[in-house]
Amino acid sequence: MKKTTLKSDIVDALSLDDLCRFCQADETWVIELVEHGVLEPIGSTRGNWRFVGASIVRAKKAHRLNRDLGVNTAGVALVLDLLEERDAILRRLAQLETV
């Protein structure tokens, strides 16, 4: 087995096209997520939207939740908000329990 170190880069800003490809979703669905405030792209028009950081992770999670559990966009938005809230609380709890 040959061993070469592969060139790698950090995924940090994706266009609408890139994001659709990245989460194997179609454009309409991504736009819907933006309209629900799940994703917050930088840029004023669809053509120059850039999705960064948290939006990329959220898009991927949103797609999995939709695909695996059949949750619709409004539901995904709610689930993601609650998950983030829960994770913040769990972090806080872990922090308090270590004392």
Added chain:
Amino acid sequence: MDYKDYYKALGVERSSSDKEIKAAYRKGARKYHPDINTGPDAEAKFKEISEAYEVLKDPERRAAYDQLGQEPPQGQGQYRPPPDWDSGYSFSEGGPHGDTDFSDFFETLFRRQAGAAPGAGAGRGADSHGKIEITLEDAYRGAERTLSLRSPVVGPNGTVSLQDRKIAVRVPKGIAQGQHIRLAGQGVQGQGGAGDLFLEVSFAPHPVFRAEGKDLFLDLPVTPWEAALGGHVVMPTPDGQVDLSIPKNARSGQKLRLKGKGLPGAPAGNIYATLKIVNPDATTQEARAFFEKMAKEMPFNPRAHFGGVGK
């Protein structure tokens, strides 16, 4: 390969109806979905029930699976399906969507006849997604990791087999939890080129630090005299030790910021140290005498704001 009891995985009976199977799957999927359940076994459990449902939801596959009979008695070595176990059934190309890979049992029985590997169309191959766990230190300095990948490959006679390969991956310096590393051309091979491989980065739990984005958080224990008098304490960071200056009369819970000492980048993150004042136990005569002297000479009532109670 091991035999998989798909009915057991879903917690249903062999006689259960399609409706019951669907309900059991939905309930389990909600409970164990790795985006929702962060427990260590959730992902494996989720895969197990997804795989079970993939077979049991399809009448043809379920019938073929039932034909296999019960799990063979223990001690007979590796499980082998009886010859012609699937004669008379025709199930369509199977497969989990996207980035899940199922057991050898599933792959052997239900994916053999898959006409083409995913993404083997005319265009570029599909992207693959995976995960990589690194240490905080790796993220600080950058690192090289070897990764084992398993991907379906179409053989010359059209059968699909799983192939293991190892690749060396460079973890870029300054990567944060939840970010993705892209390895161009390491996804599924298609006729118009290969797709990319994306790796989602997570950090192994660290004994001292908690990472949030590019910032790191820690609890920093200090003595009562360090807190009262102020001064310098030596503190670890993933990049070596640093001197931290404690202000005079520091309070427990006070947050100190070390600017730019978090994960590297433009801009770099910060380290936030929360002070925790720790009392020494008074185990010796001298220590007791010392505390008694403080009690006598330092008039201090931490419960003053209770309104006269407590003293």
